[in-house]
Amino acid sequence: MTLAVLVVILAAVMNLFVSTSYLRIIRTAVHCASTSSRAVGDQLQCLVSDLVGKDGSVRSVELAVARGDGSYSWAGGAGVADPQRHTSIATDTPIYMASVTKVYIATLVMLLSQRRLLALDDPIAKYLPATLVRGVDVYAGHDYSGAVTIRQLMSMTSGIPDYYEEKGPDGKTGFDLFVADPAKTWTPDEMINRARTALKPHFPPGHGLYYSDTNYHLLGKIIERVTHTSLANALQRYVLAPLGLRHTWLTGTPAPSGLAAPAHVFDHQRDITTVRSKDYWADGGLVATPTDMIAFLKALNDGRIISPSSLRTMQTWHARDGSPTPPIPGTKYGYGLWDLQMSGPTSVLNSFTPDWGATGSTGSFLYYSAKRDLYMAGTVNSASSSITPFILMGAVMTHFATR
Numbered sequence: 484m485t486l487a488v489l490v491v492i493l494a495a496v497m498n499l500f501v502s503t504s505y506l507r508i509i510r511t512a513v514h515c516a517s518t519s520s521r522a523v524g525d526q527l528q529c530l531v532s533d534l535v536g537k538d539g540s541v542r543s544v545e546l547a548v549a550r551g552d553g554s555y556s557w558a559g560g561a562g563v564a565d566p567q568r569h570t571s572i573a574t575d576t577p578i579y580m581a582s583v584t585k586v587y588i589a590t591l592v593m594l595l596s597q598r599r600l601l602a603l604d605d606p607i608a609k610y611l612p613a614t615l616v617r618g619v620d621v622y623a624g625h626d627y628s629g630a631v632t633i634r635q636l637m638s639m640t641s642g643i644p645d646y647y648e649e650k651g652p653d654g655k656t657g658f659d660l661f662v663a664d665p666a667k668t669w670t671p672d673e674m675i676n677r678a679r680t681a682l683k684p685h686f687p688p689g690h691g692l693y694y695s696d697t698n699y700h701l702l703g704k705i706i707e708r709v710t711h712t713s714l715a716n717a718l719q720r721y722v723l724a725p726l727g728l729r730h731t732w733l734t735g736t737p738a739p740s741g742l743a744a745p746a747h748v749f750d751h752q753r754d755i756t757t758v759r760s761k762d763y764w765a766d767g768g769l770v771a772t773p774t775d776m777i778a779f780l781k782a783l784n785d786g787r788i789i790s791p792s793s794l795r796t797m798q799t800w801h802a803r804d805g806s807p808t809p810p811i812p813g814t815k816y817g818y819g820l821w822d823l824q825m826s827g828p829t830s831v832l833n834s835f836t837p838d839w840g841a842t843g844s845t846g847s848f849l850y851y852s853a854k855r856d857l858y859m860a861g862t863v864n865s866a867s868s869s870i871t872p873f874i875l876m877g878a879v880m881t882h883f884a885t886r
Contacts (some may be wrong), residue, residue, distance in 0.1 A: 515878070523882065524557050530878050532561040534863065534871060540751050540866050541846075543572045546861035547773035548879060550782065551851075554695035562864075564746040565752070577730065577738070577745040577770045578862040579759045581843025584769040586697050587722060589637050589819030590783055592702055593793040594721055600709040603634040603644045603796075610705045615675065619643055619697070622684040629670055631688045633705060636698040637818040644682035645695035646674045647766065651681035657696075661758040662750070692801045692816060696766035703765025714765055726782050731771035734760055738770070743831045745770050748845045750866040758847065767843060776849045780840065784851060798822070798839065822849070834884070835877040848872040856881045857884055 515529035531544045542560030549555065560572035595601050601610065608616050608629035620628040620643050627642070635641040647657040657677060661669065678697040684691045701716045710717040715733040723731050729739055738744075747756045771779075782788050800815035800822045815822040823836045837859060840850030846863035859879055863871045 485544050512661055513672065515882075523555070524559070526882050527557055527879065528559045528561075530875060530882075531559050534875060535562040539750055540865040541863045541871060542566070542749060543746055543864045544861065544875070545572055545574075545576060545578060545746065545773055545864075546859070546875065547574075547777055547880070548860075548883075549777050549781070549858045551784070551856040551858065556774075556777075560861075565744065566747060570743070572746060573743065574732070575772050575774070576743055577772050578845070578864065579734075579745055579748055579756075579763075579767075579845045580769045580771055580776070580847050580849055581759075581763070581767040581845040582696075582847075583776070583841045583843045583847050583849045584763075584765070584767045586783075587718060587769060587779065587818040587819075588699055588706070588765050588840045589797055590788055591706060591718060592633065592637060593797060593818070595706065595709055595744075597789060597793060601633060601705065603637070604632050607631050607633060607636065607701060607705060610708045613703065615672065615701075615704065619675065619679045619701075620684050620688065622687050624670055625687070627684075632851045633702070634818075635688050636702050637797075638692050638799065639692050640801060641688050641689075641695070641697060641698055642684045642686040642691060642693060643695050643697050643701075644678045644684055645693070645697055646678040646682065646700075647696040649676065649682050653681075659763045662753070662755055665757045668761045671703060675700050675704075675760045675764075694816065699766040700764060706765070718769075722779075722788060726779060726788065728771070728775045728779060730775040731769060731779070734763055734768040734770060742772075746862070746864050748866060753881055755866060773860040773862075777858045778853060780849055780858055780860070835880050836873070837876055837880070842867075842869075842872060847873055848876065850876060852880060855880060857883055 515526050527546065527548065530548050532543055534544050543560065543564060545560040549560040558574040560574060560576060562572050564570045564572045564576050596603055606629055616628045618626060618628060619636040620631055620641060622642060631641045631643065649684050657674060675697055675748060685691060706717050707714055715736045718733060730742060732738055747754055748759050749755065783794060797820055800817050802815050814825065820839050820841055822839050824833050824838055837850035837852040840848065842848050844866050846865045846868055849860045851858050859876050865871065
């Protein structure tokens with residue numbers, strides 16, 4: 484633990500952004516190591532409990548961890564799942580996965596590519612109607628919409644604007660519109676149309692990286708076209724059912740019987756659960772328990788969904804270029820996945836950072852650490868605590884550093 488403290492303090496001096504977050508990791512880890520029993524589960528529960536209430540917007544935390552070799556697994560939580568009903572977080576409380584959904588969508592696209600139902604370098608116009616595609620990627624007076632490829636959608640290199648986080652002429656983001664009228668349900672076509680009519684592309688296809696939820700709505704439409712079924716059914720048929728993931732589903736479809744309602748999500752002091760439960764689709768609409776999330780990622784990593792070569796394709800990393808802030812400065816994006824391994828002065832932090840995975844705007848996370856052979860999944864159920872999942876994962880990794 485002493486070495487870990489020294490390394491993190493050194494990194495803190497090098498990078499101001501990282502300093503506050505990682506010093507907090509050490510404070511949490513040291514506290515839990517000193518006040519808990521020697522049992523790893525007790526220490527992990529301490530880490531989870533320690534985060535609740537420390538940030539005013541974090542009212543609940545859920546965490547699952549598992550060794551890749553099956554030698555250890557644990558799940559726990561703290562806080563209130565439903566403030567109205569005063570229900571507490573349980574180890575199997577479902578969570579809104581938000582953009583962690585994109586890993587599942589990208590995986591499904593890779594599987595459909597393996598089965599020759601589509602090709603990654605096909606233009607999207609081959610699969611989608613002109614009424615949906617036309618005008619969605621007009622840059623510098625040229626309409627590139629028909630030339631955008633499936634690969635460019637997956638890797639966020641299409642240049643298509645982000646309906647969700649970018650402000651339109653009305654000064655509002657897509658998220659602002661969701662919460663302003665929680666009774667309205669937005670369709671994927673409406674979200675894509677907002678990107679077309681209210682926002683501007685960022686570059687010609689393939690000439691940069693810009694994180695855009697619109698890309699994944701278009702992928703969802705392509706999945707439906709080539710599978711001849713709904714996105715929810717396609718996910719169930721090709722991914723969830725074969726892996727036995729009975730606690731994972733897409734919002735807008737019936738939840739599996741016997742499960743509790745998903746934990747409430749907050750944006751600062753505002754409960755945004757209503758919009759999370761219906762206004763997200765291929766960009767962030769999956770719900771799951773953390774243990775189901777780990778089972779999925781382990782299957783992906785072990786080659787039980789797609790081939791190892793397809794996973795390597797998903798791990799074709801692109802550096803940030805004009806994209807909204809990534810999870811941690813210096814990280815890169817693949818196909819639905821973030822690469823958190825840094826270079827330069829901040830590379831000393833790699834011992835406390837998972838290798839790859841995904842994070843969502845609800846505070847959700849799903850990551851794998853190759854150096855620890857450790858999977859981590861969970862949420863802080865807060866749209867205004869983006870760094871907190873990394874604080875939690877960093878603290879978890881310090882506890883497994885010598886085990």
